Amino acid sequence: MVTKYSDSLKLKVVRDYQEGYLGLRSVADKHGIRSKSQVDRWVKVYEKFGAEGLKTSKHKETYSVQFKLDVLSFIKRTGSSETEAALHFGLKQPTRIASWKKVFRERGAEGLDRAKGRSPMSDTSKRRKNKQIKEKDRTNEQKLVKENELLRLEVEYLKKLQAFQMDPEGYLERHKQRYHSNSKNNSD
Template structure:
């Protein structure tokens, strides 16, 4: 996926807002494959201003619970990814699609996996060798893992039920926690 500068995005948003060209014509004029990014930039600009168009210097990480709540809200309300992103204060709506795919393919556990490939240091190489030697988990370890997954599932279902009973109250109650959990402090 191509990365576009903040100035380029802002230029296209402003040009769209002037009303002379629509999304498709702007995409064609500037050589974009389709108009979806322009539509997303306009929506993000309208919701968050210029800040929404900026590329993030640091990757924000979101808790598994937050991702589950976002997906649950989207499924329950039938909202689009863009509408859901705006509801939860996210500027990158396509990220929700990747969460949805990960959840569909690997369940709750897949939402907690870090993205990307970790660097391969000497320590990592050594631990990788040890892991291949100790690949088999003991019966006790398997049971502990299963218990933990079941605990997570029960906790998720409790929160889902609370959310379904009073969505606005639930979101308001947990809003501050999600925003504080989702942003890494920048040093």
């Protein structure tokens, strides 16, 4: 179960912790937050982005498959936590990375390409019927094009991974600016 917390509560919790009288667990208990790690994430996001970082976004930011793979690769290669990686890449919601990990484990890179959430159609049977028709209509050529695209993405990812493994510091320095501009463009 995901519990939603108000923006004002998040800010109050962070400021309470920053006063320095209570630890993460005590602040979490005081405000009825389930885990101290949640408080820790809010504190880190606040320190990086300010009060704006704690605000619940009205619209979902979307990220490319390549960006998601880069984030997951960064975690694997550096041993960073999801929160550290999120802050490094300018993501305000570190927990999103956990869902990317799960999808990647279960469905691979193709799963990261799927949009999450409900489709705009309200009639479930129409959605199901349309999906079945689309699957039947998809030709072998279309399937091969999709597979080819995924293989191209995988090769590109492996090349970047190899470059990163050979010179992690240099790679991160060369690509740091691009990641920050990507995350800013995606959040608009």
